[in-house]
Amino acid sequence: MTMQDETIVSAVISILVENESGVLARVIGLFSGRGYNIESLTVAPVEQSRHQSRINIVTSGTPQVIEQIKAQVGRLVPVYRVANLTQVGPHVAREMALVKVVSSGEARTEALRIAEAFRARAVDTTATSFVFELTGATEKLDSFIDLMRPLGLAEVSRTGVAAIIRGPRTI
Amino acid sequence: MNATPNLNDLKPNTRDHGADIVLSGAEVLLRVLVEQGVDVIFGYPGGAVLPIYDALFKQNAVRHILVRHEQAAVHAAEAYARSTGKVGVVLVTSGPGATNAVTGLVDALMDSIPVVCFTGQVGVPLIGTDAFQEADTTGITRQATKHNYLVRKPADLARVAHEAFHIARSGRPGPVVVDLPKNISVGPAPYAPASRAPHPSYRPRTEPEREAVVRAVAAMKRARRPLFYTGGGIINAGPQACEALGRLVRKTGFPCTSTLMGLGAYPTTDRQFLGMLGMHGTYEANLATHGCDVLVALGARFDDRVTGRLDAFSPDSFKIHADIEPSQINKIVQVDVPIVGDAGRVIEMMLEEWDRQDGAPDPAALGQWWQQIDAWRGIRSLHFDQDMTPSAIIRPQHAVRRLYELAMETGRDTFVSTEVGQHQMWAAQHFQFDRPNRWLTSGGLGTMGYGLPAAVGAQVAHPDALVIDIAGEASTLMNIQELGTIAQYRLPVKLFILNNQYMGMVRQWQELLHGSRYSESYSAALPDFIRLAESFHAKGMRATCVGELDDVIRAMLAEPGAVVADICVAQDENCYPMIPSGAAHNQMLLGPEQEGEVKVSAEGRMLV
DSSP states (O other): OOOOOOOOEEEEEEEEEEOOTTHHHHHHHHHHHTTOOOSEEEEEEEEGGGTEEEEEEEEEEOHHHHHHHHHHHHHSTTEEEEEEHHHHOOEEEEEEEEEEEEOOHHHHHHHHHHHHHTTOEEEEEOSSEEEEEEEEOHHHHHHHHHHHGGGTEEEEEEOOOEEEESSSOOO | OOOSOOGGGGOGGGSOTTOOSOEEHHHHHHHHHHHTTOOEEEEOOOGGGHHHHHHHHTOSSSEEEEOSSHHHHHHHHHHHHHHHSSOEEEEEOSTHHHHHHHHHHHHHHHTTOOEEEEEEEOOGGGTTSOOTTOOOHHHHHGGGSSEEEEOOSGGGHHHHHHHHHHHHHSSSOOEEEEEEEHHHHHSEEOOOOOOOSOOSSOOOOOSOOHHHHHHHHHHHHHOSSEEEEEOHHHHHHOHHHHHHHHHHHHHHTOOEEEOTTTTTSSOTTSTTEEEEOSTTOOHHHHHHHHHOSEEEEESOOOOHHHHSSGGGSSTTOEEEEEESOGGGTTSSSOOSEEEESOHHHHHHHHHHHHHHSOOOOOHHHHHHHHHHHHHHHTTOTTOOOOOOSTTSOBOHHHHHHHHHHHHHHHTOOEEEEEOSSHHHHHHHHHSOOSSTTOEEOOOSSOOTTOHHHHHHHHHHHOTTSEEEEEEEHHHHGGGGGGHHHHHHTTOOOEEEEEEOSBOHHHHHHHHHHSTTOOTTOBOOSOOOHHHHHHHTTOEEEEEOSHHHHHHHHHHHHHOSSOEEEEEEBOTTOOOOSBOOTTOOGGGOBOSGGGTTTSOOOHHHHHOO
16 A cells, blocks of 8 residues: 655664764664665764764665665664664754865965865875865765866865764754 | 694693593593583484594483484574573584584574584694695684684683583574584593583573563554564463463454464464465565554564565654664664563563553554454465366365364374475465474574474474474475484474475575576476385375375374375466565465456566
8 A cells, every 4th residue: 555665765773873983884784784875874882881872874765665665674683773864853064074175376376275265184295295184064075176176176085974963852 | 833732731730620530632522511401413324423423322321313414403403492592512523524513503503493512623733734534624614603613722622511501502693613623622631510600702682672572562552553573582481471462462353464483473364364364475474564652572583585675664653663672673674662572581571661661552453453364364465266176186276275284183293394385385385383383484584394303303303293394395305314313213204295396485586586488496306205215215195186195194194104295286377466576565476367457567576
């Protein structure tokens, strides 16, 4: 009776896990084994005293698949909590990029000017290169990197998304 | 580097306070087994588990059954678990011991069977050095288990071993691996009793939400064409849950069908039971599933073998789905009332609500539904014609029927295991199960070679019962070495081989889908099963025609020891009824005369 929604949506899944050996492999093994997407992934300890780490995964799929991802991740023994932040409501999702630009002359000046407009910091400078540090939404990082492309973009290192619910609520 | 063992782990202050005797890790492990109520384990020794085998040698509380292959150890433990409701326990060595166990572990995972498998591992300082018989067991079994552990510190051993049992048996049961480095089992380790504190992150929900059950029962009361669709979750919930299911089915007057895994939860000989549903289910069960207006799924998971073509599965029904595992709900089929909880608790709550809520289903509508079901039943979809001329070829269905009837005449408690294929489906269709935990078959994974080691496990658990492996000649050769285990422990297992000299189900699909090109599906160079039996100290028997069948079955049942009965059956028999892959429940093939009528779609050909 119920029709399935076939539209593909993006979702930010936040997972609080026991910080034990192999826990990340369990989570990503589940994603690859069941054919779920991982667009970006971050993981770091968040509660040292309680041995907890937080994994943030940006994924995409039909609403049914996203619901399955949440349920399947919830099955894993070392998982405390799992939340689909996109479904929970307003949330902040940020990532950081280190962007290396190698250029000189006009292109170098232009790169610096655009970096200022994006509030990117030059964390390393040589006569022929910059390393910019930029934090923000994924789209902002994407457009900064696009603008740097003709200006001597040499290398990019990105963290993937860290996300948290807005307001007093927690996952 | 983790090559340096942390000496702090061995300091006395981390030990069980008050315990003056220093135990080795192996002894701690055995104490855990005893505290967990384990009386038998299935295993195979090797270098990395020698300390544990040494500790086993020095005690009598835990019996060890030596299998002939580690895969068989897991299947035997699975059958032990399924036939007793207890956790099955396995002990194997590192490297090949662990990798051989993997098939059994996945089998237990797919069928939700509680198993704890202890694997030896090279000592912690050697891990990662490609040491002799080293394998990344936790890495390999991560997706093959419900959970797994590598014990790196002696202080963790007792806690982890207890926790493994808790995780294996609670929630949706499943296999748990505990990888034990040799230095942990040799060295001193503190004992700790099982913790009563709840697990920090693992808290399966067993108690259903009352509100969901209220909504489910309200829909059941309005139903005009209701159907219970029951699965292995009810068997896992225990005999009380099965007994409660019987009360619910009788109280509501609804028809009941079951998955392969659920057979025996409700008596299969009862009038309200429609037979198994799905690919080789009965006509009435599948047509009722297709035509019902309220479908009550209890402890089942809408497996593709059950649903057939998804967009045509039970198209007009209001669907209620109770499962202990939230991930099973809305995984395959979107349902109207999801209920998360233990099947037994859900059924008890449904019974309460049925009494509490006013009204009852329209008796006229229910009467009409039963008339319709009886009309479908009249098709007799499991019917076959057996030529009773003594020299006639035995049809495999007839062999299973006679086995059932003659086994019942003995009045003995009977357990049936199977291998995988046509014989498995014929056993499911023609053997009857009026009690739970008597039917031991590999459902989800479909593991050929399951049945003989499963019979070992069931017979060890129930030494006085009649244990029969209904087998095919191809499947049973995959673990035939277990005749050695059967001989060593004098297990009176009856291996009943429906020998059609083909991998029958493969041959059937090749006939229906691949132009009868029987590519590699002929069982060439078969052994003489009588002499094979004799060489393993068992009795061998053979029936080649109908006239010999009953005598062979009777002789097999009367034999106090193990028997291999080679039942030579029709080679070209196909398993019917059948829903061809990619077809809907109302597009069943009832027999060979219909084979030309339903064309398997291009999509169907891609399905397994």
